[in-house]
Amino acid sequence: xxxxxxxxxxxLIPVLFGVTIVSFSLLQIVPGDPAVLLAGEDANxxxxxxxxxxxxxxxxxxxxxLRFISHAVQGDFGVSIRNREPVVNLLxxxxxxxxxxxxxxxxxxxxxxxxxxxxxxxxQYSIFDNLSMVGALFGISMPIFWLxxxxxxxxxxxxxxxxxxxxxxxxxxxxxxxxxGAASAAVIARMTRASMLEVVRQDYIRTARANGLKExxxxxxxxxxxxMIPVITVxxxxxxxxxxxxxxxxxVFSLPGVGRLMVEGIFQRDYAxxxxxxxxxxxxxxxxxxxxxxxxxxxxxxxRYE
Amino acid sequence: xKRWSLFAALLMVAFLAITPSPSQAQTxxxxxxxxxxxxxxxxxxxxxxxxxxxxxxENLVKFDPKLNLVPGxxxxxxxxxxxxxxxxxxxxxxxxxxxxxxxxxxxxxxxxRMIGPEKPSRAGLYAPLVESATVVDEFxxxxxxxxxxxxxxxxxxxxxxxxxxxxxxxAMGKDIARKPVGTGPFKFVEWVHGDHLTLTRNxxxxxxxxxxxxxxxKTIKEDSARVMMLQSGDAHLAVRLxxxxxxxxxxxxxxxxxxxxxxxxxxxxxxxxxKPFNDERVRQAFNLATDRESIVGNIYQGRxxxxxxxVAPLTTGYFPLPAYPHDPEKAKKLLSDAGYPNGLKAxxxxxxxxxxxxxxxxxxxxxxxxxxxxxxxxxxxxxxxxLAATRKPLDQTDVEVFLLGWAPSSAEARWILYxxxxxxxxxxxxxxxxxxxxxxxxxxxxxxxxxxxRAERDKNLKLAQELxxxxxxxxxxxxxxxxxxxxxxLKGVINSPLELTYFDQNTTLxx
Numbered sequence: 001x002x003x004x005x006x007x008x009x010x011x012l013i014p015v016l017f018g019v020t021i022v023s024f025s026l027l028q029i030v031p032g033d034p035a036v037l038l039a040g041e042d043a044n045x046x047x048x049x050x051x052x053x054x055x056x057x058x059x060x061x062x063x064x065x066l067r068f069i070s071h072a073v074q075g076d077f078g079v080s081i082r083n084r085e086p087v088v089n090l091l092x093x094x095x096x097x098x099x100x101x102x103x104x105x106x107x108x109x110x111x112x113x114x115x116x117x118x119x120x121x122x123x124q125y126s127i128f129d130n131l132s133m134v135g136a137l138f139g140i141s142m143p144i145f146w147l148x149x150x151x152x153x154x155x156x157x158x159x160x161x162x163x164x165x166x167x168x169x170x171x172x173x174x175x176x177x178x179x180x181g182a183a184s185a186a187v188i189a190r191m192t193r194a195s196m197l198e199v200v201r202q203d204y205i206r207t208a209r210a211n212g213l214k215e216x217x218x219x220x221x222x223x224x225x226x227x228m229i230p231v232i233t234v235x236x237x238x239x240x241x242x243x244x245x246x247x248x249x250x251x252v253f254s255l256p257g258v259g260r261l262m263v264e265g266i267f268q269r270d271y272a273x274x275x276x277x278x279x280x281x282x283x284x285x286x287x288x289x290x291x292x293x294x295x296x297x298x299x300x301x302x303x304r305y306e
Numbered sequence: 307x308k309r310w311s312l313f314a315a316l317l318m319v320a321f322l323a324i325t326p327s328p329s330q331a332q333t334x335x336x337x338x339x340x341x342x343x344x345x346x347x348x349x350x351x352x353x354x355x356x357x358x359x360x361x362x363x364e365n366l367v368k369f370d371p372k373l374n375l376v377p378g379x380x381x382x383x384x385x386x387x388x389x390x391x392x393x394x395x396x397x398x399x400x401x402x403x404x405x406x407x408x409x410x411x412x413x414x415x416x417x418x419r420m421i422g423p424e425k426p427s428r429a430g431l432y433a434p435l436v437e438s439a440t441v442v443d444e445f446x447x448x449x450x451x452x453x454x455x456x457x458x459x460x461x462x463x464x465x466x467x468x469x470x471x472x473x474x475x476x477a478m479g480k481d482i483a484r485k486p487v488g489t490g491p492f493k494f495v496e497w498v499h500g501d502h503l504t505l506t507r508n509x510x511x512x513x514x515x516x517x518x519x520x521x522x523x524k525t526i527k528e529d530s531a532r533v534m535m536l537q538s539g540d541a542h543l544a545v546r547l548x549x550x551x552x553x554x555x556x557x558x559x560x561x562x563x564x565x566x567x568x569x570x571x572x573x574x575x576x577x578x579x580x581k582p583f584n585d586e587r588v589r590q591a592f593n594l595a596t597d598r599e600s601i602v603g604n605i606y607q608g609r610x611x612x613x614x615x616x617v618a619p620l621t622t623g624y625f626p627l628p629a630y631p632h633d634p635e636k637a638k639k640l641l642s643d644a645g646y647p648n649g650l651k652a653x654x655x656x657x658x659x660x661x662x663x664x665x666x667x668x669x670x671x672x673x674x675x676x677x678x679x680x681x682x683x684x685x686x687x688x689x690x691x692x693l694a695a696t697r698k699p700l701d702q703t704d705v706e707v708f709l710l711g712w713a714p715s716s717a718e719a720r721w722i723l724y725x726x727x728x729x730x731x732x733x734x735x736x737x738x739x740x741x742x743x744x745x746x747x748x749x750x751x752x753x754x755x756x757x758x759x760r761a762e763r764d765k766n767l768k769l770a771q772e773l774x775x776x777x778x779x780x781x782x783x784x785x786x787x788x789x790x791x792x793x794x795x796l797k798g799v800i801n802s803p804l805e806l807t808y809f810d811q812n813t814t815l816x817x
Contacts, residue, residue, distance in 0.1 A: 165524070
């Protein structure tokens with residue numbers, strides 16, 4: 001098991017290396033000059049020159065890339081051209097926030113998704129099943145920014161229960177977590193339902209019932225546990241996307257997460273910030289996948305990594 | 307089952323551990339549209355930074371809300387007869403937030419920094435003009451000029467000229483941009499990039515103890531989110547309100563709206579270095595085909611002013627010029643005279659979302675020009691690419707007609723006339739994206755710059771503006787208005803025509 005984990009972690013190195021090359025090249029292809037942009041409409045030519053020198057934009061591309069890589073392996077991702085803050089600090093601030101939001105969203109999504117999925121599967125074609133599947137379709141189809149604005153309008157502007165934007169307290173996270181978790185809840189509900197329907201028709205479930213076990217023990221202990229493998233896959237993917245930054249949710253609710261950092265970095269041609277956040281997001285995704293694979297073994301002892 | 311409950315429990319603990327505890331302080335919340343870039347006034351390049359800096363720092367000379375020049379850290383000043391020096395008599399008993407006393411040494415330090423080897427990004431306000439600054443006595447500083455300059459006081463009142471603590475700057479160097487120390491009514495507390503910035507009351511402020519305890523400036527990029535925060539009371543003030551939401555906000559009796567006329571003119575620029583735009587008749591044809599009244603009335607719903615001068619009315623040195631007529635028939639005739647009897651095709655570039663309703667305005671212009679036989683293909687691109695595209699030198703550019711805005715941050719007309727039209731200011735060196743060049747015009751600008759006599763200055767300002775009015779290297783279309791909204795409990799908000807919204811010691815929040 002440990003060897004397997006180490007092997008997977010070692011895979012990170014080529015992945016991250018690839019990410020740096022792709023992100024660096026893409027940033028060079030996009031038109032726009034960071035120094036000109038920083039200087040604005042009433043640019044001062046001397047200032048533009050000074051910025052180019054200071055950040056090394058006047059150097060040949062391979063020199064810029066090699067310098068970036070040699071600093072990056074030492075944990076230095078440079079400073080933001082926008083506010084001179086070291087990128088590592090920005091990433092840590094933003095990532096801590098994204099982790100909070102993602103945890104809350106995935107908890108909400110998992111709770112709603114599992115409950116709705118299990119009930120739908122056990123009462124197939126009932127009113128509840130139909131309603132929750134329509135709800136799931138709605139959850140998947142709704143654009144996040146629309147749902148976010150609607151939640152704000154109802155719960156902040158009209159009812160005044162939650163703040164409309166900003167961050168800092170748990171109550172700031174409630175609406176964004178719901179908006180972000182809605183689609184995941186829907187996917188998890190559908191996946192749970194499908195997987196459960198398959199499992200409850202297996203022989204061992206009939207055997208368990210024949211043995212006189214209580215229905216909830218049959219469902220939650222025997223059926224659900226075995227139905228979890230595909231659900232965990234979805235869970236891992238959804239969580240990975242969330243940790244990679246939920247740009248739309250963060251924008252609508254003005255939250256300081258990684259996604260917005262990266263997107264604003266792109267608009268501002270803040271190369272160091274974009275590269276740093278791409279690396280972080282890629283590493284997170286690989287890591288979440290690894291945790292997902294380990295979780296398989298927790299639920300299904302038949303799965304072993306040797 | 308046990309293992310996975312443990313897993314879930316661990317997740318919960320991890321989650322709770324990183325959730326910060328709530329704060330209870332009484333504060334004013336200000337919803338800004340973007341994060342500041344630098345809190346070092348001399349290096350700040352954006353309005354959100356300047357608005358914050360206006361609360362932390364003070365200038366020797368200040369703008370009042372109508373942009374008149376009034377005493378700031380200098381109580382009075384005088385200019386030498388020959389215009390070669392200025393003497394500033396400083397306010398006594400002023401301290402920086404770090405306890406450093408404000409005196410002639412501190413003022414000299416400011417000028418030395420601006421003209422010295424550090425070269426902050428706004429050094430251009432002083433380096434070409436000021437020879438040196440000398441301490442006359444503890445509270446008197448003398449600024450010696452390289453040549454007379456008519457608008458020095460405007461540069462001194464510019465946001466970039468906030469006086470920083472010499473002690474702090476010596477200790478921190480460039481890091482002062484993240485931990486600013488000034489003399490203003492509010493002190494810096496913290497800045498969490500992309501999220502919020504906190505200021506607190508400066509109890510030792512020379513102008514009396516400020517009435518607000520604490521100011522939290524939140525970065526709320528999304529327009530509709532700012533509006534909702536204002537409506538829900540999560541923000542006491544929101545800037546850059548989108549035009550669509552204004553009618554709705556007007557009906558909200560808890561909210562005060564304030565539309566201030568700015569110094570920003572949105573204009574249509576021509577590449578005057580290229581055929582057919584080097585022909586004045588072609589540019590005039592565009593001008594006659596443009597219906598400004600309709601744009602201001604229909605697209606801006608009156609939240610803009612029709613312009614015929616690139617200098618906006620509240621700018622120092624503005625001269626009123628007659629409105630341009632709208633006459634598509636005459637436009638056709640001019641085009642025909644210029645050798646285009648069957649009309650003209652051209653590329654027209656516009657940003658989208660940089661200025662209020664910019665792209666909608668561009669679309670309307672496209673329709674209006676069509677009626678005069680001018681067929682433009684409208685292109686838009688994202689801002690960084692747009693700026694880069696309009697900064698290429700004449701031999702590389704493919705720009706023909708473009709939309710841009712300009713506002714002089716020193717609130718005087720020279721900041722428009724020289725950088726936008728000076729022959730030695732062609733992009734990429736300066737900001738003359740029009741490739742306009744006129745010896746007579748350059749001469750007017752030179753004279754008005756060096757004038758030490760007010761009448762001489764004003765005469766040349768007028769001549770320069772009249773020349774642009776006649777030659778139309780660009781079409782001024784309208785002057786923008788900046789609409790902010792705030793809680794009616796908040797009194798004494800300053801919404802400056804410089805597109806800066808800020809508070810001072812007299813701003814109060816009623817219970």
